[in-house]
Amino acid sequence: MRKQLCDALVSRAVAKDSKMVFLTGDLGFMALEPLQAAMGERFINAGVAEQNMISVAAALARQGLDTWAYSIAPFCYARPFEQIRNDISFHKLPVRLIGNGGGYGYGVMGPTHHAIEDYGVLLTLPNMMAFTPVFDEDIPEVVTRAGDSTLASYLRLGRGEAPKDYAIPSYAPWRQLVAGSGTPIVAVGPLAGTYIDAIAGLPEHVRPSLWALSELPLNQNPAPKALMAQIERNGTLCIAEEHVAQGSFASEFALHLMKHGVAARLTHLCAKSHHYARYGSQKYLRKASGLDAHSLLSILNLA
The missing domain is CATH 3.40.50.970 (Thiamin diphosphate (ThDP)-binding fold, Pyr/PP domains)
Known part of the structure; x- marks a missing residue:
């Protein structure tokens, strides 16, 4: 970028x-x-x-x-x-x-x-x-x-990682990148682009709805009504972010859901550690943290 x-x-x-x-x-x-x-x-x-x-x-x-x-x-x-x-x-x-x-x-x-x-x-x-x-x-x-x-x-x-020939949507703090009836996913920043291909090819009835978040905190850009409706309908939510769990967007959003009386089972994919036995590329460390597309689909029982 x-x-x-x-x-x-x-x-x-x-x-x-x-x-x-x-x-x-x-x-x-x-x-x-x-x-x-x-x-x-x-x-x-x-x-x-x-x-x-x-x-x-x-x-x-x-x-x-x-x-x-x-x-x-x-x-x-x-x-x-x-x-x-x-x-x-x-x-x-x-x-x-x-x-x-x-x-x-x-x-x-x-x-x-x-x-x-x-x-x-x-x-x-x-x-x-x-x-x-x-x-x-x-x-x-x-x-x-x-x-x-x-x-x-x-x-x-970071580095934009959109799939080849993907039509980039106009900028907004919140954007729905993939539509589906399954568990809504919110990915923070460029990580969202790495999930598009893996999710888009799934059958519509299980395909997650993928949202990308580009601005924080929530009090500056509240969650869209469409996303909140999807969470309430499914009773589930997955948040993926290249950030440790403490102080994460997921922590803020979980509090947001509780304040609004929305009951949902939250799955959180995050950066697991600063220290690893071996170091490699960003892609390598994302996989080590379970942030890659395969890990996302596996934890949602879609792999």
């Missing part, structure tokens, strides 16, 4: 009366050069000093500038968490944090580079929302929504 991000930010940067400033923690090489060329001195390499970068970003936002800060995901939210809390969140400053490689995106680099607790951690803070785009094509709209919001934002970038 980095190319699409760069293109969208270049368009924003060169717009009339743009007040945009972009900070990077010494990352983005071989991807963000067009943005650097378009922004000139408003493109700031803050170096390997993420805590300082976040405090500078907060100061720039305080001056009314359209401020974006970029790094790979764990260095964007984990290393400078205190500065995000104290300088951005508590002061209600609309800084846009961009974390590349959400989930197991940097899988082979081990647990220090996994971002599997990111939006759960950040959404404990006030005045914060998270974007988890599903497809590469979502990025321009996500940049616009995050940039126009009065809240601080965390953009969790």
Whole structure:
């Protein structure tokens, strides 16, 4: 999604009366050069000093500038968490944090580079929302929504994984990607794209209804009525997310169901661990966590 991000930010940067400033923690090489060329001195390499970068970003936002800060995901939210809390969140400053490689995106680099607790951690803070785009094509709209919001934002970038020749639906916080009469499934972010082919080929009466979620928390984007009706009708729900169980979207949604008196058996597929005996690609670690399409169908007795 980095190319699409760069293109969208270049368009924003060169717009009339743009007040945009972009900070990077010494990352983005071989991807963000067009943005650097378009922004000139408003493109700031803050170096390997993420805590300082976040405090500078907060100061720039305080001056009314359209401020974006970029790094790979764990260095964007984990290393400078205190500065995000104290300088951005508590002061209600609309800084846009961009974390590349959400989930197991940097899988082979081990647990220090996994971002599997990111939006759960950040959404404990006030005045914060998270974007988890599903497809590469979502990025321009996500940049616009995050940039126009009065809240601080965390953009969790991954890799769009739509099936070949799949018609990408227009962006929305909630989208139904596959229709069916079976157990509704909600998948957060790009993970949703990895399930489309496996689900679409099932008979309609058992085929799950697959929903993709791209914005958190729920109080900013409540669940669609159609999804809630499907949950009530089936009495079951499956949530899949490349995030640990603690602080997960599933935890928030389970509380949402209880508050609304909706009884449903919840199956939760999530990131099982930071540590594994062996490390591999994002695909490898998703499978190790039971987040791959085969594991999803197996746990729903559809394999």
